[in-house]
Amino acid sequence: MMIKKSTTVVLAAISLLPLLHVVQTFADPIRYDVAARASDGSIAPAKAGEYRTAKPEKDENGVVSLISEDGRRYYHPFNVATQALADNGGTASLYLDRMVENNPIPSASQIAALKWLVKNKTELPGDAITWAYPLPLYYTTFTVQPGWPSAFAQGRIIHALIYASRTTKDPEYLKLAVAAAKAYATPAESGGLRGEVDGLPFYEEVPVPDGHSPHILNGHLYSVVALYDLARETGDASIKALADEGAASTEKLVSYFDTGYWTKYDLVPRVTNIIFLVRGRSTFDVKGGTIASPEGKELPLQLGAIQGEDMLFKANLPGPVFINSVLGHRGYKVRLSYSGDLAGIGIAGVRPDVAEYYKLPSDRVQLSGGYQTATFSVPIQYLSDSVLSRVYQRWHTRLMKRLEESTGNAWYDRVAGRWEKYDSVIEADAKMAAANQPVLREEYQIQTTYK
Numbered sequence: 001m002m003i004k005k006s007t008t009v010v011l012a013a014i015s016l017l018p019l020l021h022v023v024q025t026f027a028d029p030i031r032y033d034v035a036a037r038a039s040d041g042s043i044a045p046a047k048a049g050e051y052r053t054a055k056p057e058k059d060e061n062g063v064v065s066l067i068s069e070d071g072r073r074y075y076h077p078f079n080v081a082t083q084a085l086a087d088n089g090g091t092a093s094l095y096l097d098r099m100v101e102n103n104p105i106p107s108a109s110q111i112a113a114l115k116w117l118v119k120n121k122t123e124l125p126g127d128a129i130t131w132a133y134p135l136p137l138y139y140t141t142f143t144v145q146p147g148w149p150s151a152f153a154q155g156r157i158i159h160a161l162i163y164a165s166r167t168t169k170d171p172e173y174l175k176l177a178v179a180a181a182k183a184y185a186t187p188a189e190s191g192g193l194r195g196e197v198d199g200l201p202f203y204e205e206v207p208v209p210d211g212h213s214p215h216i217l218n219g220h221l222y223s224v225v226a227l228y229d230l231a232r233e234t235g236d237a238s239i240k241a242l243a244d245e246g247a248a249s250t251e252k253l254v255s256y257f258d259t260g261y262w263t264k265y266d267l268v269p270r271v272t273n274i275i276f277l278v279r280g281r282s283t284f285d286v287k288g289g290t291i292a293s294p295e296g297k298e299l300p301l302q303l304g305a306i307q308g309e310d311m312l313f314k315a316n317l318p319g320p321v322f323i324n325s326v327l328g329h330r331g332y333k334v335r336l337s338y339s340g341d342l343a344g345i346g347i348a349g350v351r352p353d354v355a356e357y358y359k360l361p362s363d364r365v366q367l368s369g370g371y372q373t374a375t376f377s378v379p380i381q382y383l384s385d386s387v388l389s390r391v392y393q394r395w396h397t398r399l400m401k402r403l404e405e406s407t408g409n410a411w412y413d414r415v416a417g418r419w420e421k422y423d424s425v426i427e428a429d430a431k432m433a434a435a436n437q438p439v440l441r442e443e444y445q446i447q448t449t450y451k
Contacts, residue, residue, distance in 0.1 A: 293319025
């Protein structure tokens, strides 16, 4: 069951540039459905996206596209921009000088992709433009319907337009890049890329109106990098201000994407089947337990398996599932009633291919009727809906280094250094976990400040 929220879509044909045939104008293009929760707090797994099953194929103009299982052709704006940069799916476009040096004269393939970008933009209020994704995106907590833009693709397109401006000397490309930057000042409710976390601007890779955006870290960071590059290219103070706003948000919010041992993809918490390991000794026994939200809502821990001295419990998340306020977030509480000797309780980690749990700190222990009741804190950083690959971990690190280069602020480099260390120890930690029972770790601490 889905709770549907939709808006009317209006199309209009407008002639703007010699290269342009049709511009799509949307009154309020971002439509979405919020996933309904069952009475036990669970949410059904997200449907597999159609982009994942579609096959790549160039169209008659040589532009990269995707063919769906039913034979329809779709375009992925990020992929088209990547073709325009001749980046072969990589991330070298973080350094535009290198892209221009590699391809000082755009190839026919690059020109074809640039023409597609010029032709297929979408107008927003305030002379802003975006590029729409023509297929739905399925997230655990929501589905965004066709017609949604993306801050991540927008950053890539801005880089492609800067590249085109430099190599073709056509000023129209830079004008388009400036219009694209304006979408970062346009809220998601008006079809733009701007969301908020604690009232701070956040550039949304998947912008969903009304506080339903997932707040994806790499989409925000890449957008800030692209805005700084465009501000330098144009000298436009308003674009520099957008970049500075995004950077300021990063500095205030980034610790909530940092678990103390790995980074998170977004701020979407795991809602269904949060796994806790309870480790006891000898005659240890658990009477029951719950997880409570900051609002005081509770759901039970359910025994899933017993493995030697370990008991695995699963739980669904109580309370709200859309997180738009993290500053000073009190986290969640696990209450466990037990008898015997408790070695510790931990929550499943988010690193790939490592069987590990992260020990939760105990707030207090009470004794009643032969059972002890202990309360443990679950920081919001530990509640991640996805396992982040090493590729993304390194990408987060590269983006922080790039922001240090853009801003001259060494803080970004210190954060990047911390994240590099996370990646450097994962193989050794994985071997340790494979050689023993699941590891209950307490050596990694959440970092709330970076000095």
